[in-house]
Amino acid sequence: MTVRIRGNDYTVLRPPAIGSWTPALTVSVVVPAYNGQDKLDLVLAGLAAQTYPQELLEVVVVDNGSAPALRLGDVRPELTRLVACETPGRAAARNAGLAAATGDVVHWLDSDIVLAPDEVEAHLRWHHLAPYLVITSHLRFTTAPLPSPRAVADGAAGLAALFEPAEPHKWLVDLVERTGGLVGDPRRAFSLHIGGATSVGAALLKAAGPMDTELILGQDTELGYRLAQAGAVFVPDPEARGYHLGPSMRMRDQDAIDRVSHAYIADRIPSYRWLRSHPARQWKVPYVRATVEPGGYDDVRATVDALLAGTVPDLVVDLPGPWSRLAPERRAPLTDPDLDLVLIKGHYLHEPRVRLTGEEPEPDTPEPYRLRLPAGWVPGEESLARLLDVAAEQGYGLVNVLLEETADGVVAARLERSAAFARAAIVAEPGEDVDDAVDDTFGVLWVDAETYGFTPAEGAATPTGRRTAYRARVAAEDEVAxxxxxxxxxxxxxxxxxxxxxxxxxxxxxxxxxxxxLRRELAAAKKAQPVPRTGFAGALRRALSRRRRGKAE
Structure with missing residues (x-):
């Protein structure tokens, strides 16, 4: 049974101590390189000294158009290959190395990072526990003079003697510390995926897809985002260590790097909400993909129009249906048995946020949330935003909205977290309801339709005129309610x-x-035996007390 990790809480795993276990998985270390032969020689020497069994370790060096061409140094692992990639760019080079890799695990490694002798073993002990982990090393940045490859391979005095003093990767250290080790606040855990020294299960990497070659910078983070949507858990391992030869690009030019990378990754990483502050524009990867179940024209239109008029513009709407069978009816359109389908297609054909999809399941796409909603149920203007808030803030993998209960069963809308369902597919046993696996790994919540503003189409407001006017009218109706x-x-x-x-x-x-x-009784008693006036109040209290005790008895 595949272990089930909730959220990004990798602390439930107990990796064996380095040197105390027997490896079985193969690993491919992919090293893209452009020039820098002297540093590459040290990188290969460090890999030759690894404690991980050399017969399970292959190294793929990718020469990305170096002049002169790179060569493999004398001190290197036995299973080392050199492949060429003439297409410029680190993403293209990594993809070329990935295509040549044969290991169960892919270990990205920059051509200027020398690994401690037990670094690969430190990574692989985690991968033997679960197939959906992403492990990143603790790197230090050194400006020490370069030693010889033989000195690195021998390692008699240890790498610290060769490369210290050195500085930590401050940005990564801060990320790990302020998120409780990526466990307390896992929303940006995917940012841990850096190409310098990170390993990924090959099957998980295949599910996420290769590096995006359209990006100038930020390729590692963008792939990390897609790995998260594929179900990954991200693990920073302080026992996996390495030395970066020279300062990182980020350490030298952080502001300039952010300016360039943000221009591209805003289009591809919906989770970076602060990069999507524009109130109306569309993005390559939407925040939400809504699928409206088939229905009549009026019901579909009511549902879709309400989604498009909501306060979450960062979405697309899929309308599945047999669209390919439609043909123009020239003679009697009003008697066309597919008239409602024709009207739906005609109404939304040129709306860029609506897609007419086939009856076959669509391939997985990297949006973080998917809403599934029956036609004829209309969300309020804030309904989707409120569902997203509760899912994001509390980490739920599935939020069900109970719309109604009928003789045929429960009718519900579903807000699904893509990462949760991808992980559930990895860990679920044969025949198990995938929702149960989602509950184990992220949690499932049920809410009611009225609380979150879902209404049947016949009782819903129609979005008309400017959105602000519609908002004001809906707000007024909400206030009246x-x-x-x-x-x-x-x-x-x-x-x-x-x-x-x-x-x-x-x-x-x-x-x-x-x-x-009592007053009458006291008056009669006074005639028989006068009571001092000063004692009247006390006598009254005592009489009341006796009377109450009598009632209790």
Whole structure:
């Protein structure tokens, strides 16, 4: 049974101590390189000294158009190959190395990073525990003079003696610390995926896809995002260590790098909400993909139009249906048996946020959330935003909206977290309901339609005119509904107060009668035996006490 990790809480795993276990998985170390022969020689020497069994370790060096061409140094692992990639760019070079790799695990490694002798073993002990992990090393940046490859391979004095003093990767250290090791706040855990020294299960990497060659910078983060959508858990391992020869690009030019990378990754990483502050524009990868189940034209239109008019513009809407069978009806369009399909297609054919999809399941796409909604149920303007808030803030993998219960069963809308369902597919046992696996790994929540503003189409407001006017009208209707609900609550409270006041009045009448009776009894007693005036109050209290005790008995 595949271990089930909730969220990004990798601490439930217990990796064996380095040197105390027997490896079985093969690993391919992919090293893209452009020039820098002297540093590449040290990288290969470090790989030759690895404690991981050399027969399970292959190295693929990718020469990305170096001049002169790179060569393999004398000190290198036995299973080392050199492949050429003439297409410029690190992403293209990594993809070429990935295509040549044969290992169960792919270990990205930059051509200027020398690994500690047990670094690969430190990574692979995790991969033997679960197939959906991404492991990143603790790197230090050194400006020490370059030693010889033989000195690195021998490692008699250790790498610290060769490369210290060195600085940590401050950005990664800060990320890990402020997120509780990526466990307390896992929303940006995918940012841990860096190409310098990170390993990924080959099957998980295949599910996520190769590097995006359209990007200038930020390729590692973008792939990390897609790995997250494929179900990955990200693990920073301080026992996996390495030395970066020279400062990183980010350390040298962070502001300039952010300026360039943000221009591209905003289009591809919906989770970086601060990069999508524009209130209306569309992006390559939407935040939400909504699928509206088939229905009649009027029901479909009511549902789709409400989604498009909501406060989450960062979405696309899929309309599955047999669109390919439609043909123009020239003679009697009103009697066309597919008239509703024709009307739906005609109404949304040129709406860029609506896609007419086939009856076959669509391939997985990297949007973080998917909404599945029956036609004829209309979300309020804030409904989707509120569902997204509860899913994101509390980490749920699935939020179900109970729309109605019929004789045929429950009708529900579903907001699904893509990462949760991808991981559930990895860990689920044959025949297991995937929702149960989602519940184990991320959690499932049920909410009611009224609370989140879902209504049947016949009772829903129609979005008309400017969006602001529609918002104002819906807000006014919501306020009227709120005030009516508050009035009902107050009426109930008043009724309860009146009932309580009646009980008090009845009790007061009874007490007045008791006091009158006692006064008469005291008056009669005074005639028989006078009581000092100063003792009247005490005598009255004692008489009342005796009377109450008598009633209790």
């Amino acid at each position: 709120r005030l009516k609900k508050e009035a009902e609550r107050l009426r109930g409270q008043i009724a309860r107060w009146r009932e309580e006041a009646g009980r008090w009045r009845k009790g007061a009448v009874e007490y007045r009668r008791e006091i009158g009776t």
